[in-house]
Amino acid sequence: MFPAFSGMYHLTTGQTKRDIFQRSQGAYMNRSDLVNKLKDKAALNKKDAAEVVDTFFDEITEALVKGERVEIRSFGSFTVKNYKPYVGRNPKTGEQINVSSKKLPFFKVGKELKEKVDSQ
Numbered sequence: 001m002f003p004a005f006s007g008m009y010h011l012t013t014g015q016t017k018r019d020i021f022q023r024s025q026g027a028y029m030n031r032s033d034l035v036n037k038l039k040d041k042a043a044l045n046k047k048d049a050a051e052v053v054d055t056f057f058d059e060i061t062e063a064l065v066k067g068e069r070v071e072i073r074s075f076g077s078f079t080v081k082n083y084k085p086y087v088g089r090n091p092k093t094g095e096q097i098n099v100s101s102k103k104l105p106f107f108k109v110g111k112e113l114k115e116k117v118d119s120q
Helices: 017-025 031-042 046-065 111-119
Strands: 070-072 076-083 086-089 096-099 102-109
Touching: 031 046, 046 070, 046 076, 102 111
Parallel strands: none
Antiparallel strands: 070 076, 076 102, 086 096
16 A cells, blocks of 8 residues: 555664554554553453454454354454466566466455444
8 A cells, every 4th residue: 555665664663654654644453452442441451352352363264264254243244255266467578377276365344334434
């Protein structure tokens, strides 16, 4: 999204300029922010909150690796999409390239979340 910022680190904080830019725009939440929100709302210590967040994402990841669907009502669902192999082209040279089949995680937003975001 911001190729000019990728890979440049702030010397004192260790954050990329992209991270700093996105935070300044208010359009960014990372794992640490999520852990801190959970810690505050659920009255947990930081270690326990981090364990809850890690477990949540680990379980979703494990289910997707097994090919299972994960549905969280009012939020959305995670599935794995299977893509067939196809013949693509190198945009620079025009040379044909065989692209192998692959599986990629896919998220479909739930109706309630879609409506909440759209109403803001």
